Amino acid sequence: MTRAIYPGSFDPVTLGHIDVIGRALALFDEVLVAAAPSEGKNPLFTIEERLELIRASLPGERRLSVKKLDGLLVDFVKRERASVVIRGLRAVSDFEFEFQMALMNRRLAPDIETIFLMPKEDYSYISSRIVKEVARLGGDVSGVVTAPVREALQKKYSEGAGK
DSSP states (O other), X not given: OOEEEEEEXXXXXXXXXXXXXXXXXXXXXXXXXXXXXOGGGOOSSOHHHHHHHHHHHSTXXXXXXXEEOOSOHHHHHHHTTOOEEEXXXXXXXXHHHHHHHHHHXXXXXXXXXXXXXXXXXXXXXXXXXXXXXXXXXXXXXXXXXXXXXXXXXXXXXXXXXXX
């Protein structure tokens, strides 16, 4: 059984992330989505909220699990008995950073492979940062996030978060 881990901050999870997860599920027996706390990025959602939004966005998918990523990614991958790291690439601009990270991970753990997956073209421009900005300014994000995420964004910004 091949288990893959898809790490990220997912603040919040977008339809681009969901598309990459679906592609990974088509290739691997099990996919673990690992949300990183990312305090340095000043996240809008707590790690617990992000984990719940990922679960709510993919209800009933039995080959999917969601956990908090703690520590070094390669150590987490080993603890979770996975052999593959999934990384999404939206544009050429993502490639350089992701390539450097993949090479460092390979140096630290040569037995762990990194697989790059591209989302559907309709989602290639979406980023969590852009989604948050549009939502903060009152724009419609229904075409780029799931309903639970849209509702959570509306609630956060109606409470004055991020303003």
